Amino acid sequence: MYLSRDLWTFTAGLRHRIVASAALGLLGVALGIARLALLGWLLAAVFAGATVSALTLPIAGVAVVIALRALVEYARTMLAHHTAFRVQARLRQRLYDHLVRLGPAYLTHQRTGPVASALVEGVQQLEVYFGQYLPQLVVAAATPVLIFAFVAFVDLPVAAVLVAGALVTLVAPAAWHGRDRAASLARNRAYAAFGAELLDALQGLATLKAFGQSGERASRLERKSRELFQSTMWLLGANTLGRGITDAGMAIGAAAALALGAWRVSTGAMDVAALLVILMLGVEVFRPLRDLRMLLHAGMLGTAASRGILDIFAARPAVVETAHATAAAPLTPTVTFEDVTFGYPGARRIAHDGVAFHVGAGERVAFVGPSGSGKSTVVRLLLRFYDPGAGRVLVGGRDVRELPLDELRRRIAVVSQDTYLFHGTVGDNLRMGKPEATPAELEAAARAANAHDFIARLPEGYRTVVGERGVRLSGGQRQRIAIARALLRDAPILVLDEALSSVDAESEALIQSALDRLMEGRTTLIFAHRLSSVIDADRIMVLDRGGVAETGTHAELMAHRGPYWRLMAPQLETGRRAGGPLAAASPSPDAVPHDGADGESTDSGVVRPSHLRWAEALPILAAMIRGYRARLVTTFALGVARVAALIAVGVLSALAVRAVERGAPFGALLVALAVTAPLAGLLHWLESWLAHDMAYRLLNDMRLALFRKLDALAPAYLTRRRSGDLVAVATHDVELIEYFFAHTVTPVLVAIIVPLAVLATLAVFGWPLVLALLPLLLYAAASPLIRRARIDRLGSHARELSGDLSAHTVDSIQGIGEIVAFQRERARGEELAARARAYLDARMPFLADLTREHTMHEAVTGLAGLAVIAAGASLVGAGRLDAPMLPVLTLLALAAFIPLWEVSQVGRQLADTLGATRRVHAIHSEPVPVRDGPGVPVETMDARMRTPLGGAAPAIELRDVTFTYPGRRRHALDGVSLTVPVGTTVALVGSSGAGKTTIAHLCLRFWDPSAGEIRLAGHDLRAWWLDDLRREIALVAQDTYLFNDTLRANVLLARPSASDAELAAALARAALADLIESLPDGIDTTVGERGMQLSGGQRQRVAIARAFLKDAPVLILDEATSHLDAVNEALVHQALDTLARGRTTLVIAHRLSTVRDADLIAVLHEGRIAETGRHDELLSSGGFYARLVSRQLAAVTA
Incomplete structure (x- = not known):
C-alpha cells in the first residue's frame, strides 16, 4: 500500500x-x-x-x-x-x-x-x-x-x-x-x-x-x-x-x-x-x-x-538563526567586513578573498569594480542571504550571525540591480517598503523618486496593476518605483545596488538629488558603474579579483591612476568630448514619460x-x-x-x-x-x-x-x-x-x-x-x-x-x-x-x-x-x-x-x-495580433541591407507611425516619422517611457502600428514572413533574458548552426573570457533560471555575444551597455562599432557615450519626435537633447 x-x-x-x-x-x-x-x-x-x-x-x-x-x-x-x-x-x-x-x-x-x-x-x-x-x-x-x-x-x-x-x-x-x-x-x-x-x-x-x-x-x-x-x-x-x-x-x-x-x-x-x-x-x-x-x-x-x-x-x-541571537539596544548603523572569504556553491572562483572594510555611521561609501567583482555579493552577505566561509560581517559592531534576521534586515533598505515588482498595484509595490503608509506618504516617496508624474498618468494612478515583474512599465519606471519603495522604508542603512542603471539622465539628476537628501544622516553603501553615482561619496572602494584593490575619494583615486582611474576615465573623457559650451537649455517641467505600457487597473x-x-x-x-x-x-x-x-x-x-x-x-x-x-x-x-x-x-x-x-x-x-x-x-x-x-x-x-x-x-x-x-x-x-x-x-x-x-x-x-x-x-x-x-x-x-x-x-x-x-x-x-x-x-x-x-x-x-x-x-479564442505576411524576396536582401548607399536607400523607415498598447488610453507613439539609411547608426534618446523601446518592438513586429507603417528594405513589415523579418534584425534588449541552460546554449540561441570558432569569437568580442574562466564548467555551466547565477553586467554581455553571433544586417541596441562597467563598456563599444560597420544600427540609450557618435540622433518626448540632428547640432540648439546632456555632464563633472 x-x-x-x-x-x-x-x-x-x-x-x-x-x-x-x-x-x-x-x-x-x-x-x-x-x-x-x-x-x-x-x-x-x-x-x-x-x-x-x-x-x-x-x-x-x-x-x-x-x-x-x-x-x-x-x-x-x-x-x-x-x-x-x-x-x-x-x-x-x-x-x-x-x-x-x-x-x-x-x-x-x-x-x-x-x-x-x-x-x-x-x-x-x-x-x-x-x-x-x-x-x-x-x-x-x-x-x-x-x-x-x-x-x-x-x-x-x-x-x-x-x-x-x-x-x-x-x-x-x-x-x-x-x-x-x-x-x-x-x-x-x-x-x-x-x-x-x-x-x-x-x-x-x-x-x-x-x-x-x-x-x-x-x-x-x-x-x-x-x-x-x-x-x-x-x-x-x-x-x-x-x-x-x-x-x-x-x-x-x-x-x-x-x-x-x-x-x-x-x-x-x-x-x-x-x-x-x-x-x-x-x-x-x-x-x-x-x-x-x-x-x-x-x-x-x-x-x-x-x-x-x-x-x-x-x-x-544556508543561514540559520542561532538560538542565542538576541535583539540589541539600538545599534549604531555601521557596517564592517573583517577578512571575509566567500564562494558561491559550485563556483570555480571565490567571490571574496579576505575582504575587509569599515563604513562608519552616516558615511557614504561607494563600491565600484568590473562586472562580477563581488559588489552584489557584499549586499547578499550583509542581508545574510549567505554566511561567509571565513571572517565576519558586523553591523553596529555585532556579528550579523548574533542578530535576529528580522532585527538585521529591518535596519537595511535596498534598491537592487534586478528590480522586481510583484503583480499588483503600484501602491501595493510601494507598500513593500512601509505597509502602513498613507496615500500621502506614498505620493511623497514617489515624488522624491521622480515617479509621481508617470504614476498619475496611469489609468488608475496608484491603483493601477503593473503586471508580473512590472512588465507593463518601462525599465526606468520600474527602477523609480523601487527607489520610492526604499525611501518609504526609512532604514538607517541604505544600500543602492546599481539603483540608477535604467534611469535616463534627466530623471537621474532629479532622483540623485532626492537620494542625496535621503542619505543625509544615513549610512549608505552605493554599488555602481556610473561615475555620477559615486563621485560625491565620502570614500570609494574598488573591488577586483575578490579583494579591495584600492580605497580613497574620487579625486585621490583619479590622481593615483590605478584601477579606479581605468574604470572611470572613459566617462570623464565623454564629458570633455561633449563639445564647447552648451546653448542655454530651455527650461521645462520634469520630463513626464508617457509610458507605452500603461498598467491596467483591475486585471488579475x-x-x-x-x-x-x-x-x-x-x-x-x-x-x-x-x-x-x-x-x-x-x-x-x-x-x-x-x-x-x-x-x-x-x-x-x-x-x-x-x-x-x-x-x-x-x-x-x-x-x-x-x-x-x-x-x-x-x-x-x-x-x-x-x-x-x-x-x-x-x-x-x-x-x-x-x-x-x-x-x-x-x-x-x-x-x-x-x-x-x-x-x-x-x-x-x-x-x-x-x-x-x-x-x-x-x-x-x-x-x-x-x-x-x-x-x-x-x-x-x-x-x-x-x-x-x-x-x-x-x-x-x-x-x-x-x-x-x-x-x-x-x-x-x-x-x-x-x-x-x-x-x-x-x-x-x-x-x-x-x-x-x-x-x-x-x-x-x-x-x-x-x-x-x-x-x-x-x-x-x-x-x-x-x-x-x-x-x-x-x-x-x-x-x-x-x-x-x-x-x-x-x-x-x-x-x-x-x-x-x-x-x-x-x-x-x-x-x-x-x-x-x-x-x-x-x-x-x-x-x-x-x-x-x-x-x-x-x-x-484570443485573436492573433500579428501574422505572417505574404513574404518578400530575401535572396539579395542581406547584401542590400549591409551596403551603405550614402543615405539614398532607407533600411528602416517609420511613416507617420501611431501606436497605442491594447487597453491603454494614451498613444505610446504619435505620428512618428523617421528614416534610418542603410549602413548608418541612428540613436533614439529621451526620458524613460518616451516610446524608444516601443519603436524597437514595432520593428520586430511584436505589435503592429495602430496607424502609419514601418518599412524594412523598402517593404512594409506586414508583408514579411515573421521569421524572415526577425532573421534580419539582432536585438540586444534592456532586460536580458537567459534560459535555464548552459552558457553555450544561451549564446547559440542567436544562431544554432554556428561553429565553435564563430562562437568563441562572439564570446571574446563580448568580453566574456574572464567570466567563462571563472565558471565551474566553463562555457557548459548552467546559468540558472533567468540567468540568476550571473551578475547583471555578465547577463548583458551574453546578450551582446548573441548579437555578434547572429551577424544580422540590422542591429537594435536597447540600453545594450547599461549594466556594464566602463572598462568592459569601452571594450564592448569597440566591438559593437566594428560590428556596426556596413550595418544599419538603431541605438536606444541614456548614456552620452553610447549615442554621441551616431550619424543621427532622434529625441523622443511623450511619444513624438521632438528634434533630430547630430550631437553637435543638437547641443547648440539648446533643446531637449541639450538638457539631457547637460544633466549628465553636470553629474560627472560636479
Missing part, C-alpha cells in the same frame, strides 16, 4: 478526524453487508411463498438501512473533505515557511516550476490521500474481518473462501507497488520538468521570437511532453494491471464462494436461503476493496507528489474561463478525437464487453442458484463462471490502457497547440497574463481534460446501451419489473445533469482561483529576494494562505453538491434492487414469474446501475474538465 511515514507526520492534531472517517466507513460497510443480506433474506422469503403484503414491514426495514447507509456515507465523505482541506492548509503553510527559511540562497539555484508545483499541485494532490485514501485503507484492511464475522453465521466454509478472496484481492496488487512507485516518481519528475521548461519558455518568449527560435523551443517542449506521455503510460500500465488483478480477484472470490455454496446445498450441508444471501453479497461484499482500488491511483499520485515536497523539507537553509492577470456551455464544449472536445476513431471504437467495444462480463458473473451465479434450487445440473454454469470472472479483470485492464493511451496522446497534442497559440499571441498577450497561471493551464488544466477522454466518452456510451438492454430483458418477464426500475433508473441517469450549471460554475470558478494561486506562488518564489529583504515573509504568506482558502472555500460547496449526488445514487441503486424484488414478489405470487428467476432479474437490475455509477463518479472531474476546457478555449 502507498504509505508514507513522513506524510503521516503532517496529520498531527487531525488524526482523530481520520479515525472518525474510518469508523464511519466501517459502519457504512456493516450497513452495506446488512442491506445485501436482507435482500437475500427477502428473496428466500419469496422462494418460501411469502406474499408482498407479508413482506411490507421487512421491505420498509431494508429501505431504512439503505437510507442510513447513505447518510453515513455522506457524513464520512464530507468529514474526509474537511480533514483533507485542513491538512492541505497546514502543509502548504509549513512548506511556505520552510521555503522562506531556505531563502534566496536556495531558490536562486532551483527552478521555479518544480517548487511552485510542489506548493500548489503537490499539496492539492494530497487532498484525496489524506481525506479518503488513508481512512479507506483502514476500512479495506478491516473488511475481511467483517465479512468473516458476518458470513460465518451463515456458513463457515463459505466465509473462509470469501475472506481468503478478500485477503488475496487486498494483498495481490502489492506485488506491483514497487514498479508502480518507481513509475509514479518518474512521472512526477517528467511532469515537473515539463512545467519548468514551459515556464522558462513563456517568460523568455519575447527573446525566443526575437531570435526566431520559438519554433525550435516548441520542438524541445514536444520532446519534454512526449517524455511526460511515456512516463505516464508506464505508470498507468503498472497501475491498471493492479486494478485488473483487483477486479479479477473480486469476481473470482465471489464465484468461488458461490460455487462452494452451491456444492454444499447440493450435499445438504447448507440451505437455499443461505445460498441466496451469499449470492446477493457476491461481488458487492468486496465493495470497500473496489473503493480502495479506485483510490490507489490517488494514493500513488499523493506519495509521488510528496517526493517534491519532502525534498524541499529535506533542504537545509489570470485566464478567465470563457462562457462555454457543454453544448458548445462537446463539439470542441469531440473534434479532437477524430484522429483516434479506431482506438475509440476499440475502447468502446472493450467497455461494453467488460460490463457484460461483470453482469455475466452475477447472472451466471443466479442461474447456478436456480439450478441448485431445482435440483438441475450446475457444473457447466460454474465452468462458465470460472472463465467469466477473470475475464472481467482482463477486459477492464485493456479498456483502461487503451482509453488512457488515447487520452494522453490528445493531451500531448493539446499542450503543444497551446504553446504555439501563446507563441502567436506573444508578447502582447503575455503582458496581460501571469506566467504561473499559463503554466497551470498547460499542465493542471490540460490534465483535467483527460477525464473526458479517458473516463467519460466510452462510459457514457456504455451507460446508454446497458440500461436499455436490462430494461428490455425485464420487459420480457413482466412490465411491473420495468415500472419498478424505470423511475429510479431515470433518476440515476439524470442525476449528473441535475444542478449541472451550478456545479460547472463552481468548478470553473475553482479552476480560476487555482490559477491565481499558482501565479501568486510563482511570483513569490521569483521575488523571494525582495520579500526577505523587506521582511514581507509573513504578509506574503498570509496572501498565499488567503488565496488557498479562497480556492478551498470554492471547492467545498462544489464537493458538497457532488457528495449529495453520489450518496443519492448509492441509495437509489439499493432501492432499485428492493423495488425489483417487491415487484417480482407480486409477480411470483400471481404465478406470472418463476421464483428462481427473481435473483437473476434482481442482479440484472442492479447491474444496470454499474455504468451509470461510473459516469456519476466522474461528475466532479467533468465539472473540473469543463472549467479547464473553458480556460484553454479562452486562450485559443
